[in-house]
Amino acid sequence: MAPESDPIHEDELRDAWPVLAPRDRVEGFRLLPPSSADDFFLSLSSNDQAGLLQALTPSERRIWMRVLPPDDAADVIQSLPVEEHAACLALLDDTSRREVQVLLAYAEDAAGGLMNPRFVRVRPEMSIDEALGYLRRQAREQVETVYSAYVLDSEQHLLGVVSLRQLFQAAPGKTVRDVMRTEPVTVREDAHQEGVSRLFAEHGLSAIPVVDAQGRMRGIVTVDDIVSVVQEEATEDIQKVGGMEALDAPYFDVGFFAMVRKRAGWLLVLFVSEMLTATAMSRYQDEIARAVVLSLFVPLIISSGGNSGSQATTLIIRALALTDVRLRDWWRVLRRELLSGLVLGAVLGTVGLARILLWQHLFHSYGEHASRVALTVGLSVLGVVTWGTLSGAMLPFVLRRLGFDPASASAPFVATLVDVSGLVIYFTTAELLLRGTLL
Amino acid sequence: MAPESDPIHEDELRDAWPVLAPRDRVEGFRLLPPSSADDFFLSLSSNDQAGLLQALTPSERRIWMRVLPPDDAADVIQSLPVEEHAACLALLDDTSRREVQVLLAYAEDAAGGLMNPRFVRVRPEMSIDEALGYLRRQAREQVETVYSAYVLDSEQHLLGVVSLRQLFQAAPGKTVRDVMRTEPVTVREDAHQEGVSRLFAEHGLSAIPVVDAQGRMRGIVTVDDIVSVVQEEATEDIQKVGGMEALDAPYFDVGFFAMVRKRAGWLLVLFVSEMLTATAMSRYQDEIARAVVLSLFVPLIISSGGNSGSQATTLIIRALALTDVRLRDWWRVLRRELLSGLVLGAVLGTVGLARILLWQHLFHSYGEHASRVALTVGLSVLGVVTWGTLSGAMLPFVLRRLGFDPASASAPFVATLVDVSGLVIYFTTAELLLRGTLL
Structure with missing residues (x-):
């Protein structure tokens, strides 16, 4: 590192920024030559600008608040704790303060919250x-x-x-x-x-x-304001698809407990709904006791439903977000996904059936009724994949229709939904095909 | 609809565009007043521009190709079948043709492929x-x-x-x-x-x-070229996270069989790896025969691992894409995710344990050793969630290090990885805690 009094280059500071502690950020910032400090400050995210301002002296704070155009100043104030809003507004000149107050009245994610009143x-x-x-x-x-x-x-x-x-x-x-x-x-x-x-x-x-x-x-x-909005919205969607509340801040900027809280919420909802699988399974306890071989394929069956469902739901969520697909297209999507599900299910079901017959031929793994077991698994995979694809594709439409964000139809949520119904499909098929032989 | 000779408004056509057949698109486009046809044409995606050009007469095609700036012309040519490239280039004037040929030499997703040579x-x-x-x-x-x-x-x-x-x-x-x-x-x-x-x-x-x-x-x-690039890259990431190859085109523009092929690939890889769960389960066949109650919680255990893993992996994939987190941060992420996994696992494990004890108290669902079963499930959930979180968070780093796109560490892929190890954790815990009682 350069000795403390040497000026440092803007790019150097930008590279190190994400890993610097708040105090080092201030120190680095003060070492910037005046010509590039402006650019550097303006290129920071509102969160980082707010953090930096809080660590500066009051007179520095006044200077830097006044460098910001009104829309950015409003964003910075929104990133500060509520009790500091008034003090921060007071740093601005009268005209800017009035403009910023108007902007603060808009929702942060509305056009009014993004706009600059000076044109x-x-x-x-x-x-x-x-x-x-x-x-x-x-x-x-x-x-x-x-x-x-x-x-x-x-x-x-x-x-x-x-x-x-x-x-x-x-x-x-x-x-x-x-x-x-x-x-x-x-x-x-x-x-x-x-x-x-x-x-x-x-x-x-x-x-x-x-x-x-x-x-x-x-x-x-x-x-240029919109590039970061697009990134932000995509990040929110990706995080929701991955099964968590949107973070709204870079990974390392979110405190450990805030992060755990955001993640635990969804995981708990999923865990509690997934408990229904235990209830479903217990209805088939007798069948499992009589034919343990059935239990071997439970993870395979439910995960095929989950995977095909999360694939379909992700596809539709993104297509809705980009308006490639609109709400009124639900019927076209339904027909298309039903057909996709049947084709995908037939392919996977055939592979599953072949795998069981092959293992039986090679290792005699599955007892005397192996071919019936193979047929049960093959048909169940066909049914589960079709159902998973169809419900995964339709859930975003239902959520959008009810006024929710379709991205909340996150992939793991669909997987959980499909798991329970997958078990019912599997054991019902087994009862139909194996009654009188294994069951 | 307006009678065929009436001019239509640009916005009307734009709204109807996604659902129009190619022939209706051409007809609608020809009905635009000359003043807005230019704007409309320039605002279409390269795919749509190429589709429209193919449907126009040769003389119209020449006019509209010449309206395009060189970077957009190069994109359109790249959207056409290879055998039409030369004919399409021939429509341009000499200067533009030379410029476009230079641009075509760049990869489509390189800065050179995006740039406009006229400044x-x-x-x-x-x-x-x-x-x-x-x-x-x-x-x-x-x-x-x-x-x-x-x-x-x-x-x-x-x-x-x-x-x-x-x-x-x-x-x-x-x-x-x-x-x-x-x-x-x-x-x-x-x-x-x-x-x-x-x-x-x-x-x-x-x-x-x-x-x-x-x-x-x-x-x-x-x-303005970059806004669509950002959207495109986010869509690719979301589709990969959802467990499929990136589509590179709007939902309805991809043919049925092309779409099924893109989706079947990943589903097959996942299905075949998920077959390992059947192999893992068969190692524990005797345990299941002796204690059927163990099989009831298999879906719950493996899905908790899958959900926590896909959550962690999505979080890290996006953080890497936005450079909130860099490759060299892997050690900080590992420590943080280990701790997150333990906390999340402890929360879910406690809920699972409480649920089994409560059901036993209310319905006597799980036999005389219910409290030991409850402890087995609780500890397994702790183990599986910790392991799922940790491996989900680390997989994107490993993939990036090996030169792959971390987004390929799609959530369902992690879920499959975690399913097999989840079964091993569950049955090993059961053997340790239930030996001499249930097993």
Whole structure:
């Protein structure tokens, strides 16, 4: 490491950041040359900015809070404990404080919570040259972007958008109204961030204006804010698919007990529902006592149902999140997944049947009725995989219809659901096929 | 629906698009007013653009291929069957064709495959006013963005970046060299797209220059290209976590048999490995015959291991993908997950033990040795959950170390791994605790 008084490079600090203790982070940050400290601070996540601010001296804190644009300042305040919100707001100048207070009133994951209230406004009757001159002055202010200017009437209604590029291309004598694009893509202030990111992906835009219920413009969301939103939403979905509450923070930033609590919740729900398998099994206790060979295939049967179910549910959850599939498509998905389940079940069932016959031929593992056992297992796998695929695919639709997040139909949840029904399918098939021989 | 000759609105077509047959897509597209057809076409995915082009007449195809910037044209060609590549390239003008051919030489998921080779170059000795005038002329050309200009020397080495905003703010008498930002963030042409998206998220940039091994600038990647890359990478990870090969296309766009093939592969691997549970179970056949009650808890035991394992593995896969956790952190993760596993196992084990004692008290379900059975199950759950958590957390590190994608350590794969070892833990515990009583 460099001796304490040497300045360090931004990239060096960025690489070491995740493993540094809070005190070392502050020390490293103070060693940055002033020119790169700004960039470095602005590139941190809100959580890290908040952590750093808490460890700085009051006068440093004031400086750095004022570096933040209002949307980022609001995020930082939301990352702080509630009792520090007022003190932190007090560090801002009056204009910024009012702007941040407005932003804090929005839900963190709504378009209003993401937007920056500072954008370039122009009037429709301005000439191209007036607009360009105005933009040139605005470039010195703290607006988020000068590359899109928003054309508003006197009541702040959004009439159109004009890009700096369009102004550049236009003949100087024309007015803003002549070159602006009318009916721009907009987003309501209460829209969820997942929908906002979908708009960016669909239209390939670099900024989207945010309007209120009356069509008055309130701010803009820019695409660079959305990259982290997309990452965040994908992480939440992945964590829910993996069977836990979303963490909302990097792995090492979550305290040990907070982490265990988030994970224990789901595991307990699954464990308690999985106890139903013990109840189901006890209904078949006599059959197992008479034909122990049946118990050998219990793990194989239930896991095939679980695997096919979690595969189908993951596929549909993601397709719904990306709107590749919509709620009204449930019937097409049902038909397709029923057929997929039958084909997949037939393939696995045949392999299972062949495996038992082969082992019987080689090692005489399964007694005199081996071929009937093989048939029981093969048919059960067909049934369990079909059922697992179908219920795994339909559960996200049911959850979405009931107003829940389909990602909560996490793979392990489906697996548990399918385990119990898989046992019933298996032992019912066994009773039908083995009555009079093994049973 | 509107009668065939009425123009339709862009948004209408966009909403209906996913469910339209290829022929209806073409018809709808031809009904768009010319002003919005451009935007609509550019906002489609490369797959959809390619599908549409194939269905259009040769003269329409030429027009629409020429609307595409070189990076998008290269993507479309990559989406077409190989035998059509040459014919499609021939539709372009000479300059574009050469540019597209260069892009096609890059891997699709490398920075070079994402970049646009058309960007604004300025020389360091230009005055601010010269640079602005030059940018104003460039705004009429097909460059990807005029908002960042790249300062190159005569050998095309990248010296710095200057934003249109900085030029706007600067005093007119200065030169580009005075205001440019040196040492900009760059990316090598062969860098993987996942790394590129991480750079965007870390630095909050709107464009990143792509350079070759000699530091010569080849093109730029813009943040709007990256939003779809981030979505794509997350989808791949989610699908792998769910236990299938990545689909690389929307749900309904993948043919039935292609889809079944992608899903059957993993399910078969899992099914065949899960057959080891039958082998493991048969080693304990005598124990089960003597104490059928043991078989009742087999599904509960193995699913607790599977659920905790898939939870841990999902958590670590995502943390690795976001670089919240790095390869060298494996030891910290191991200690933390060992402790998590013990706590989670103790919680679940206690619940399991209590459930059996309660049922015994209420219904006398489990015979005279119920308390020993309860202890066996409780301790086994502790062991299985600890082992599941630990191996689930470590598997992604092992896979990454061996050069595989950690997302392949899909949750069901871990579950299968843990199932077999779970049975061994359960029956070994039973032998130790029940010898002389039940066994």
